[in-house]
Every structure is written in C-alpha cells, then in structure tokens.
Amino acid sequence: MNSEIITEYSKICLLMSSKWQAILLTTVTLCCIVAGTAAADTLAPITLAEGLKIITEESRVVKIAKFSEKIAESDVYIARSGLLPRIDASAGHTNLAHQPAMTFNGMAINTSDPNHYAYSISIQQILFDFYGSLSRYDASRMLHEAKMFDSARIRNTIALEFTLAFYEFLESRHLVVAADKEIQRLEAHYRDANQLYKTGATTRNDLLQVQVRLSDIKQKLLSLKNLVALRAAKLNNLLLRPLSNQISAEEANEPILPPSDPDLEQVWSEASKKRAELQIVDRTLSALDLEVVAKKSEFLPKFYVRAANDYMKNSYQLHENNWSLMFGVNINIFEGGRSMADLQKTGYRKNQLLEQRAKLADEIKLELKRCTLDLHNSYARILANQDAVDQAQENLRINKRRYEEGEGTATEVLDAVTLLTNAETNRIRSVYDYRKAEAVTHYAAGNNLLEIYK
Numbered sequence: 001m002n003s004e005i006i007t008e009y010s011k012i013c014l015l016m017s018s019k020w021q022a023i024l025l026t027t028v029t030l031c032c033i034v035a036g037t038a039a040a041d042t043l044a045p046i047t048l049a050e051g052l053k054i055i056t057e058e059s060r061v062v063k064i065a066k067f068s069e070k071i072a073e074s075d076v077y078i079a080r081s082g083l084l085p086r087i088d089a090s091a092g093h094t095n096l097a098h099q100p101a102m103t104f105n106g107m108a109i110n111t112s113d114p115n116h117y118a119y120s121i122s123i124q125q126i127l128f129d130f131y132g133s134l135s136r137y138d139a140s141r142m143l144h145e146a147k148m149f150d151s152a153r154i155r156n157t158i159a160l161e162f163t164l165a166f167y168e169f170l171e172s173r174h175l176v177v178a179a180d181k182e183i184q185r186l187e188a189h190y191r192d193a194n195q196l197y198k199t200g201a202t203t204r205n206d207l208l209q210v211q212v213r214l215s216d217i218k219q220k221l222l223s224l225k226n227l228v229a230l231r232a233a234k235l236n237n238l239l240l241r242p243l244s245n246q247i248s249a250e251e252a253n254e255p256i257l258p259p260s261d262p263d264l265e266q267v268w269s270e271a272s273k274k275r276a277e278l279q280i281v282d283r284t285l286s287a288l289d290l291e292v293v294a295k296k297s298e299f300l301p302k303f304y305v306r307a308a309n310d311y312m313k314n315s316y317q318l319h320e321n322n323w324s325l326m327f328g329v330n331i332n333i334f335e336g337g338r339s340m341a342d343l344q345k346t347g348y349r350k351n352q353l354l355e356q357r358a359k360l361a362d363e364i365k366l367e368l369k370r371c372t373l374d375l376h377n378s379y380a381r382i383l384a385n386q387d388a389v390d391q392a393q394e395n396l397r398i399n400k401r402r403y404e405e406g407e408g409t410a411t412e413v414l415d416a417v418t419l420l421t422n423a424e425t426n427r428i429r430s431v432y433d434y435r436k437a438e439a440v441t442h443y444a445a446g447n448n449l450l451e452i453y454k
Helices: 002-013 018-043 048-058 060-083 132-198 204-238 264-274 276-299 338-384 388-404 410-444
Strands: 086-095 101-104 107-110 115-128 302-312 321-330
Touching: 048 060, 048 132, 048 204, 060 132, 132 204, 132 276, 132 388, 132 410, 204 410, 264 338, 276 338, 338 410, 388 410
Parallel strands: none
Antiparallel strands: 086 115, 101 107, 115 302, 302 321
C-alpha cells in the first residue's frame, strides 16, 4: 500500500517544479517508512517475561513508589544532620546616629565607632543526648527500608495483575477459536442437512434448527471478540501503550506439572520471610521502638560543645577579634506535657501495628490455603477434561454418520456439536485457571514473579 501512495503522489508531482517534487516525494516516502515501522512494532509478539519486565520498570504505579523511596531517603539525610556539627555564620554593618560614649568625671569618653562592621562564625556539636539523635537517624533508615519493601510489593502486585491479564487474553483468544470451530461444524452440518433436504430425505425443520443454532453461536462469537478487544486494551493500558494497539501475545507452552502438596506451616514460614507486607510492618515497628528512645531522650539533658570567632570593627576596643569555647548543657524542664503525650501516642501506634500484623498474618495464611486448593482443583479439572475432547469428537463423528445414513436426527448432531464445543471450552478454561492459580500461589508465597517467569 505504501508503494501505491508513492505512485499517486508521483503523478501529482509531475505538475510541480523539480524542487518541490523532490521535497514532496521525500516527505511521503519517510512517512510511509515510519508508518510501516510503527505497524511492525505494534504487531511484534510479546511474551509474558517481556511484558513483566516492561511494567515493573515503566509502570506509573512503580514510578510513584520510587518517588516515595526518594522522599524516605531524603528523610534519612535530614535525620542524619542531627549527628553532624552545626556551623553558623553572620555578618553585618552598623550605622549609628550618635557615637556610643560614656561619662567619666564629667567628661564624655567615646566607646565605639559610629559606623562599624562585624562578623561571627560558630560551630556547635552535640556530645551526648542519650541516643536521641542516633535513634531518629536509625528510625528514618528503618522507614526507608519499609518504603523499599513497599516498592517491591507494588512491583510484584502489578506483575501479578499483568500475569492474570495476559492469561485472560490468551484464554479469550482460544475461546474465539473454539467458537469459530463450532460455527464451521454447524455450517458443515447445514450443508449436509440441505443436501438431504433437497433429496427429500429430511424436512425443512432440520435446516431451521441449524440456522437458529448458528445465529446463537455467532452472537456469542461477537461477545467473545468484544471480550478479546477489552482484554487487549487492558494489556495495552498496563504496558502504557495506546488502547487501540494490536496485541500479539506469544505463549510459552510450558508443561503443566501436578502441584505438590506442601506443609502449609512450612509454606507460611517461608512466606513470612518473603512477603513484603510483613517486612513493611516489621520495619515500621522497629522504627517506632527507636522513636520511643528518641522521645524519652527529650526528658534528659543534652550536652554540647560550641566554638566561635567574633569580630567587630572598633578602634576603641583593645581586642576586636575574639575566640570562645563553651561546654554546655540544655534540658527541657516543662513544655505542657507535649513530650509525654507524644510518647503515649507512639505506644498506641505500636500496639495498633501489632494487631494489624497479626490480622495480616491470618489473611496470608488463609490466602495460601485458598491458593493451594484452587491450584489442585484446576489441575483436577484438567485431568477430567483430558479425554473429554476426544470422546466428544468421536461422538460427533458417530452422530453425523448416523444422520447421513438416515438413522439419527439433526438434534442429535447439534447436541454433539454443542458437547464438543463445551468440552473444548472446559479444557481451555481449566488450563488457564491453572495458570492463573499458579501465578497467584507464587505471589501468596512471596516469590518474585519477575524471577519466576523470566
């Protein structure tokens, strides 16, 4: 089609000057090349591993989580500043309306210049504050680690969402193929019935039955194609592509292995070490313990050292420049009960988190149990449907032969076609239910889906 476009524009160019001919032809050619390249990229097949790599790196949800990590990292630097010395500097120039002076025995004695400048530089370091600053720093590091685990949780969650969407798209695509096969079988049966009707061997009622069944399955096929388009749009949305892009998914064709029957307590023990949700709560609890230490330190004195250099231009002063070194202590006597209330608040938050962790652990155990049952159930359905398609095909062949020989009825043939389609549909659904249950089981066990499906 691109060559046809270039040919048509070449005819138009004959009416133009040579300069504009070259410009127009070059533009059209480049546009066709770009369009062809874009179409090729759109139709390029994508595997599950490739899609997982894209969304775990480019997804907007993942990028938002990375910004949360950066914010928590900045909080670490803020808390670390309490462990480092503080350096202050100031400078200024003063203009006085009256020159400073003092009276001595009835005489005015000047004490300072009316116009002078001054500067000061000081450095102060906390020597010991009963681990308050160090605890705040460690608490911020724990919260930063919690944010990192949260990013890992989000990546795994979005990976699970994409995996389920990928298998749902493949499932709907196979269901469309099954519906197409049913239409082909019904059309073949319609031709046989029409041939027998022309010879007077059957009645017109046989044709009407097939036409009604064809109309019904064609409506179902439209719904299935609409479902394929909707699931393709969902994949495009996850991959940050235009919703109208065509999706060409490549199936891995991995063998379906019988699921193991592991000890749930052992699975839970491993999952408790891997699940990011539990790691987040544990890091937050550690941060709260450190915050308690920091808040208790507010009741205790803080010891510090301060060194400074002060200079003020004053011709009447003996030493214009002066150094100082001070060892000091600072303690908060009373501030209205704020520190005590803040400490109690932290204790309540810790108790709340402990209850949330216990609830989360119960939910994960239940999730592991449900996933194990779903996986075994879907595998049992695969075994149950293993020979059903072959049996349904043989049933259809026998009923068609009986119908052609005048021993069977059209209804029996239609029922056999429906049974074969149901068997194929059940096999497709059981296979992809197993794939989805397998992915959910890996997620519930805390496994990284990007590593599982690489």
